[in-house]
Amino acid sequence: MESLNLTLAESLMIISPKSNGNEMIKITLMDLLLKKALKIDILEQESRFLKRRYDAIVISNGESSHDLAFKPHEQLLMDLIFKYGELDLKEFAKKLYGTIRASDYMDMYIRVPLVNEGYFERQRKMILALIPYNTYVLTDKGDELKSKIMNLLDEAEYLEKWMREDLPHAKAYLSVIGSHILLLKNYDIGDIKRFNKKLSYIKPESNTNDYYSYYLYTVPFTYLDDFDNLQSFDFLDISLLDNFDSFDDFFSDFDAGSGDSGGDGGGDGGGGD
Known part of the structure; x- marks a missing residue:
């Protein structure tokens, strides 16, 4: 079996190039948590000012933090935890x-590597024949990759039908999308x-x-058989999110800490298919 070797952020960039940097950071953080490269704990703390x-x-x-090979956009987040x-x-x-703007994170750590791999190409365009700007479009290779991603998604x-009628297919599907x-x-x-x-x-x-x-x-490699085929497995340990009813609940604290510096202003211009 072939692995497309994609992270969540890379797939999102391929299928939705106009996504913003904040989205990329959030799903990379979630991806690292679900890979068990990072872990979360809910700890009781006391406010220094309100004494509450x-x-x-x-x-x-997390338990896999030293076992996985990270891509640059993942390594940037991991380095914060390795440091502190x-x-x-x-x-x-x-x-x-405080280290990087969200727009730069997306451009430098996700889009540029995908350009270097031949999935996007940069095009120079003009607004009203006066103002130059750069835009990114998928190459033929990028379009082929996008089709493979979307075919699975x-x-x-x-999935609901398979959960009722064909559990082996459901488990195989969840295994290949992770x-x-x-x-x-x-x-x-x-x-x-x-x-x-x-399924478990x-x-x-x-x-x-x-x-x-x-x-x-x-x-x-432990998830692969002797012929490099992906084995079906209990695909996600979602128990790490047991304290939250939604992804928005989880990220409310993250958004509170992002401040104004996390904005997606500027950049090279929008992407497009």
């Missing part, structure tokens, strides 16, 4: 945005927990390569 206790989301190294050991989510956001419309399920607007934390719970109890026998010829992301 509150629950803080604290990020630290642990940070609450607000402080993590403050330190990150579009199959999500059958954390990319976060790119699907029609499933939330509750749905993901429900899928995981049902039943543990259907399924060969992923009976259903699919490729998967979206990089997986540890």
